[in-house]
Amino acid sequence: MTEKEKIYLRFVSCILNGKLGEADFLETMDWQGLYDFAKRHAVLGVVYYGISHLEEGQPRPLPDLELKFYGSADRIRRNNIKLNMVAGKLTDNMKKAGFPSCILKGQGNALMYPDPMIRQSGDIDIWLDGSRGDIFKMVKRDVGKASNQYHHIDYPMVKGVSIEIHYIPSFMNHPLLNHRMQKYYNSVRNEQFCNMVELPDDSGTISRPTDELNRVFQLSHVFKHFIIGGVGLRQMIDYYYLLRRGITEEEKKACQKTLKNLHLLKFARAMMYVMQEALGLENQYLIVEPDYRLGKKLLSEVITAGNFGRSDTRFKYKGKNKGMKRLFYTFRPWRYALEFPEETLMRPLFLGWHQVWKKWQALKYDR
Numbered sequence: 001m002t003e004k005e006k007i008y009l010r011f012v013s014c015i016l017n018g019k020l021g022e023a024d025f026l027e028t029m030d031w032q033g034l035y036d037f038a039k040r041h042a043v044l045g046v047v048y049y050g051i052s053h054l055e056e057g058q059p060r061p062l063p064d065l066e067l068k069f070y071g072s073a074d075r076i077r078r079n080n081i082k083l084n085m086v087a088g089k090l091t092d093n094m095k096k097a098g099f100p101s102c103i104l105k106g107q108g109n110a111l112m113y114p115d116p117m118i119r120q121s122g123d124i125d126i127w128l129d130g131s132r133g134d135i136f137k138m139v140k141r142d143v144g145k146a147s148n149q150y151h152h153i154d155y156p157m158v159k160g161v162s163i164e165i166h167y168i169p170s171f172m173n174h175p176l177l178n179h180r181m182q183k184y185y186n187s188v189r190n191e192q193f194c195n196m197v198e199l200p201d202d203s204g205t206i207s208r209p210t211d212e213l214n215r216v217f218q219l220s221h222v223f224k225h226f227i228i229g230g231v232g233l234r235q236m237i238d239y240y241y242l243l244r245r246g247i248t249e250e251e252k253k254a255c256q257k258t259l260k261n262l263h264l265l266k267f268a269r270a271m272m273y274v275m276q277e278a279l280g281l282e283n284q285y286l287i288v289e290p291d292y293r294l295g296k297k298l299l300s301e302v303i304t305a306g307n308f309g310r311s312d313t314r315f316k317y318k319g320k321n322k323g324m325k326r327l328f329y330t331f332r333p334w335r336y337a338l339e340f341p342e343e344t345l346m347r348p349l350f351l352g353w354h355q356v357w358k359k360w361q362a363l364k365y366d367r
Contacts, residue, residue: 001303004030008037013280015050031061041233045118048073077117083107086161087124088204099128100193108208112241116200123162129193132167148361150354169217173350174342180261188213214242215255223267227333230305236274243285255287263342270294
């Protein structure tokens with residue numbers, strides 16, 4: 001991390017913890033650099049929220065740049081209004097079709113923020129309560145031809161919003177660990193489809209995961225993107241606000257047991273380092289003790305890669321043929337083989353199995 005990036009992170013931490021009055025480093029802030037940093041990590045809404053809450057007399061961006069921050073935050077706000085309406089309507093439509101649902105991440109996470117409209121959202125991931133065959137037939141009826149993946153299937157865009165319908169929240173490459181993960185999801189699934197919350201501005205009602213499931217699911221989601229292509233600050237802030245909701249000692253022990261069973265405890269320790277050292281989360285909210293060595297590595301990767309690895313210049317695909325790109329995509333996670341051998345080394349086998357599985361699914365359902 002550069003010195004400027006450390007200052008940007010300190011500013012984000014002050015925003016999250018309500019300590020903008022203690023931000024005595026703003027005199028040295030490169031505000032244009034902060035804008036570019038926030039854009040790479042899809043946290044422009046969060047950063048503008050902080051700027052708009054600076055105290056009188058504190059340094060702030062020049063008017064033209066502050067207007068640019070405002071414009072970006074306003075686009076995020078308007079996009080959230082649209083996504084909330086689509087999420088509410090989609091929940092109603094799926095219920096009418098006979099599928100109770102649960103919105104994963106996205107608009108459910110936004111409700112944990114001090115202002116639900118500052119989170120930069122992209123698509124909608126919706127988990128349906130139903131058999132794989134019934135869900136596939138419903139989607140095929142609406143779409144005609146559907147792209148079927150192991151854990152989700154694409155649904156038609158609504159008002160320009162991409163939608164993924166999930167059979168399961170997430171998965172793991174290692175078959176035994178994946179079996180344990182799906183067993184865990186099944187043990188708590190009924191609670192997820194009735195955990196109803198109201199969306200802002202009378203946009204409707206959705207169900208979102210309970211905090212118990214979210215602590216496992218969202219960490220596994222971050223882990224998956226970390227080893228495959230990269231993950232940015234937005235996902236870290238999502239997890240920060242989730243943990244800030246609080247956790248009892250009993251819940252902490254249960255979460256630790258689940259993460260240990262899924263071999264995610266080591267990554268959880270790295271996440272706790274980022275939560276505490278970079279974002280300022282207090283000790284009482286941590287799930288496990290931080291791992292400083294792995295945590296520093298994770299934080300370095302987060303800052304370098306940006307949102308879903310889109311700012312990572314270390315791995316360039318341009319000019320490579322299709323076969324080389326696929327080979328690189330398949331084996332890229334092996335750079336983490338020493339820290340996380342199960343998920344990284346099993347990835348090529350999973351991808352090979354997945355190709356066979358998709359053909360079998362096409363024969364089974366796509367008729």
